[in-house]
Amino acid sequence: MPALAINRDRLWSDLMTLGCLGATPRGGSDRLSLTDADRDARNLFVHWCAEAGLAVTIDAMGNVFGRREGADPSLPPVLAGSHLDTQQPGGKFDGPLGVLAALAAVRAMNAAGIVTQRAVEVVNWTNEEGARFAPGLMGSGVFAGKLDLAATHATADRGGATVGAELARIGYRGAAPCGGRAVDSYFELHIEQGPVLEAAGRVIGAVTGSHYMLYLGLECLGENGHAQSLPQARRRNALYGASRLVAEIEAIGDAHAPAGTASAITMDVWPNNRINIAHRAVFAASVVHPAREGVEAMEAAILAAMARIADETGLALSVVSRMRRDPIVFDAGLAEETLRLAAARGHSAMPALTRPGHDAFNLSAICPTALIFVPCLDGVSHSELERASLEHCAAGAEILLDHMLNRAGRAN
């Protein structure tokens, strides 16, 4: 039987349509989780699910499932999807591609009149990005039993609004329990958010696992003082000490590129007014490398720079939090299957590692999981400049479809 076709133009149209919700001036989207724009995207997704004949369920975390029933409803379903929320600003592809490609796959099954043995469900996970409510991978985390539902509902953004209240406000605090049910397998298509596929000229990445990641919360303590009158020699400017280290961290990242990356990414200072020397600066660094030794070398370099700056300035610099993520390992059989499916479709492919986290990380704890990459321009994501091509998106959707069909099994 010939391979099923994806409606490429419809997939692209859906991506561009969704990108209009929370659109930003330079072609990106701004749909922070549980905002009005996120609600609009969810409503559109629900509409498209209904249009495709899917039965929609919303769980207590606002995860949205569109179910295409199988011949044997008692079998655990095959799940495929990703997330519709974005960074601020974000792009049109990071997240939506995985959801809308799964929807395109279901439409292809509909068009071919296929009945699968297992049900297939297209899923939109709540708050993958973590940009408004930390941590990210939130909806899938509760679903997989890694996060507590009540504690997650109580999580607040910087303005004090909670996940639970915001879910209710936008109408997505659903009645269905979150998780606690058997899942056969999970498939997620995503842009690579890195330069490897593009540089290698490959269309499909079969993700085998992830990089080593380190998140360092840092603090510099100085002493408050009048910014116009405190003698320069008496100044203990916490913003100065923090800034010295920020500059060093970027240089350390440069020294370990291209395999490694390191940047300081956040900064809050106190009292942060125009008349005072800052007495406190809290900032953070993100460090990523494919090898454990790489992360360790960068961390050691940051700590050495911190000690040197403290010594030179008399400021107190310290690590106040440290979060390390060891690599995840995806189902090896499914990753190999991705390579075989790509070859059968005539798409160039290669094994790949992911640097960012994905909902697939959480799902891999409860079922066989495959993460599939397609290239994005210059490795750029979380940006209005995030771009992917119609051809690559469609190729990825084809592999997703083939995986879903293989796993769900034909009943007709």
Place this chain on the structure above:
Amino acid sequence: MPALAINRDRLWSDLMTLGCLGATPRGGSDRLSLTDADRDARNLFVHWCAEAGLAVTIDAMGNVFGRREGADPSLPPVLAGSHLDTQQPGGKFDGPLGVLAALAAVRAMNAAGIVTQRAVEVVNWTNEEGARFAPGLMGSGVFAGKLDLAATHATADRGGATVGAELARIGYRGAAPCGGRAVDSYFELHIEQGPVLEAAGRVIGAVTGSHYMLYLGLECLGENGHAQSLPQARRRNALYGASRLVAEIEAIGDAHAPAGTASAITMDVWPNNRINIAHRAVFAASVVHPAREGVEAMEAAILAAMARIADETGLALSVVSRMRRDPIVFDAGLAEETLRLAAARGHSAMPALTRPGHDAFNLSAICPTALIFVPCLDGVSHSELERASLEHCAAGAEILLDHMLNRAGRAN
């Protein structure tokens, strides 16, 4: 007739008592303008005014006046005071000294049974610090006709609370008009907030004018991107560019010390979350020097560093606002009188320049004004470590008293 005595122990007790309102762990105070702690300080000041027999008036800006009537109520009064609000955290002396010393002077007149020709008023100006609501010198600014009352009432803090609403909330949106009445003269005692008196071993500073001051609002624009996956060579981290310039600004201040000072003092970055490269950083620098050429040289050095960093990093750095304050010149006759009064009391004295702004700047636009300094430890202010001695505070209060009596005139 012998010089009147100040009750030094009562003055010191008042300073320490007031310091307990909003007290911080290391001996400072946290009384941001129009907070509950500021209200408590105002209430205590009103109580002490009533205790001293003063008639209290509160104007539309919440400025509080305690009036000791003169023999001729039709004559414009002599004003003396400062402010009770602090930075966050601030010390016990910056502000309260000028208010409580004026109160001590009035008590000394009471004890000696003196009747003055003109009325004398002790004043607490609203929001001198500008730490919560910008700009500072706010109450005196409206009083002197430099700021518009309605616009000032509409000024909001970062949380959206307005000056007008907060005045009403704490019960200090008074019925009296703000300003628009004749004032004979204004006297303000303040700690120096600099190291000059201490280094010279002098007790009294007769302030003749102020330094040159420059406030530069700065911005660095980069590009948002995923902090874990964007290739290092593609990163355009706005926080990195801003931090490089912050480090340079501190070095420029060091190079122009001790006469000059320069520091970066605020920093806000977007999107400021743990997963993204910052695409925007807004920060500011404060530059002070006694000579115009000094400020100009430091500004030129900052602009040169900005251009070099932009060139080296590819980031867009720019000056987005620029506020320059040329020196104010106080009444020369009153400053000379300060030196004479100090000599008569046996206190060492010298002419001085102020680096920070004071309410006396605004009052000098509408009446002869004298600003009087006493030393503070190590030039430190706006800090829990701010310290001044009982002896110096009392000496300053004596000069304030003598000025007030001279100007108000004896009627008995």
